[in-house]
Amino acid sequence: MDEQLRRTQTYGVDPVELFFDLVFVFAVSQLTYHLRDHLSGRGIAQTAVILLAVFTVWYYTSWEATLVRIERTRTVAMMVTVLFVGLFMNAAVTSAFTGSGWNFAVPFLLIQLGRGLWTLLNAPNAIWRDHYRRTILWLLTSSPLWVVGAAVDPVHRLYWWAAAAAHDLVGTWLGHPVPGRRLHSQSVGLAESGHMLERCRLFLIIALGETILSTGVAIAAVPMTVMTLATGLAALIVTAALWMIAYGGPGHLVVRHLEKTRDPIHATRMAGNVLTVMVAGLIAAAAAFEMAITHPHGHPSAALSLLLFGGPILFLLAQGWYLWAVPRINPRRWLVGSAALALAGTAAGALAPPYAALLVAAAASAAAATVITRFAPTPAEPARGDGHRH
Known part of the structure; x- marks a missing residue:
């Protein structure tokens, strides 16, 4: 790999990135209130599941804005769109397991699938495009679990959403592989x-x-x-x-x-x-x-x-x-x-x-x-x- 790509260069954090973060700090507050008001083993599990989902949105969006470069107009537009939809997703955190699950699941899936498709279309090279094809496949596999969880009674919602969150977590940890294909990150030059x-x-x-x-x-x-x-x-x-x-x-x-x-x-x-x-x-x-x-x-x-x-x-x-x-x-x-x-x-x-x-x-x-x-x-x-x- 080229020496210039091996050496990690940084560029400044853009104000829109910090603005974006505020919506997810709101989610942290919501999760704190939920845990305080549902202090039990089930409440802890619910908090963990929603944290995994919310943080996945933050991390994927931030990573993809880094990959495509935040100073580009289309990247700013993507991030602001996720911010607006994410506000409604995060507002539903405290009622996700007591009221309608659709209020959380719909914006969550819109962000995950829509942003994944956007990144596939804007990825900087063929290696990353191939990676995001696999990422979308993983997201499509977990989406039915989120949908079923939103549709069932709140008492049983935790089981479906826990399975969905675990699936997404495994995909993140493994780099979203499919049989015979995976991202070898040491072979990809990313200066950012x-x-x-x-x-x-x-x-x-x-x-x-x-x-x-x-x-x-x-x-x-x-x-x-x-x-x-x-x-x-x-x-x-x-x-x-x-x-x-x-x-x-x-x-x-x-x-x-x-x-x-x-x-x-x-x-x-x-x-x-x-x-x-x-x-x-x-x-x-x-x-x-x-x-x-x-x-x-x-x-x-x-x-x-x-x-x-x-x-x-x-x-x-x-x-x-x-x-x-x-x-x-x-x-x-x-x-x-x-x-x-x-x-x-x-x-x-x-x-x-x-x-x-x-x-x-x-x-x-x-x-x-x-x-x-x-x-x-x-x-x-x-x-x-x-x-x-x-």
């Missing part, structure tokens, strides 16, 4: 992979901002007392700790890997997959913050503890896995931090009222962030470009 990585980084910080917004809304909903100050501050400490972990660690080593690897697309695709899990962690934490701030003296709750500590654990494990799988950074500190949070959560869930559990989570998250970011990690081995990624 670094741009998509930056898109993921910016979306994460906007999602962190939504967590702060949820905390502020919870603080505004209750009288300003010493307890409100304590719980509100603790929630902000957890959020700040996650921000430190995301942006105060080995980010420069990821960029260095992206510049040297022969397969920058693989690094970028993995970033998108991991971002889904990190956003899930933020949704769980934000829902727990609202519950602890508005009902600080409630009974000890295993469910609340699961969200309060499980959210940061998901965040840490996802980032640690990416750093191990892509730039080969030893994830030991992320594993230790996750284990410490799990132990603290186990104790708090059994013994502590919500306000105390939140204070413990703040202390544990701050300690984990300090350990992870204090010393700059080094790669476990040189960045790989071994050519076997797809």
Whole structure:
């Protein structure tokens, strides 16, 4: 592959891309409210299914705008169209499993199939056109599951949509192969992979901002007392700790890997997959913050503890896995931090009222962030470009 294509160049994130992101941060808020109001195993599963669907729309659209270049008029038009349709899709998030499923499924399928066809017609070369033919085949295969799920009773909708979301997730992870044909990403030159990585980084910080917004809304909903100050501050400490972990660690080593690897697309695709899990962690934490701030003296709750500590654990494990799988950074500190949070959560869930559990989570998250970011990690081995990624 040409050296110029191997080296990842970036171009600036366009304002229309950030404008587009706001509609999907709205979806993060909707998912937080849904999880808070349906705190059960079924509610968690519903939240996960809709998150996968919504994030698939964000990631595919952002990736395809990167592929075709956002500064082109037709790409801006595509992105704005998805923005408008996506607003109605995201507005239906909280009622997707209680009311009409069509309000969510119809705009979702319109975006997925319409944007996929647009990308097929505008792909920059034959390799990408062939890839998007296969992508549309995968989308057409999962579409009946979304349709049936929208048509059945809300009680049974979860099963159909979970199967559809799992199908779409597998397709994304595997690069939408069909027998005898698949995308060998290390053989495709895409100089803008670094741009998509930056898109993921910016979306994460906007999602962190939504967590702060949820905390502020919870603080505004209750009288300003010493307890409100304590719980509100603790929630902000957890959020700040996650921000430190995301942006105060080995980010420069990821960029260095992206510049040297022969397969920058693989690094970028993995970033998108991991971002889904990190956003899930933020949704769980934000829902727990609202519950602890508005009902600080409630009974000890295993469910609340699961969200309060499980959210940061998901965040840490996802980032640690990416750093191990892509730039080969030893994830030991992320594993230790996750284990410490799990132990603290186990104790708090059994013994502590919500306000105390939140204070413990703040202390544990701050300690984990300090350990992870204090010393700059080094790669476990040189960045790989071994050519076997797809």
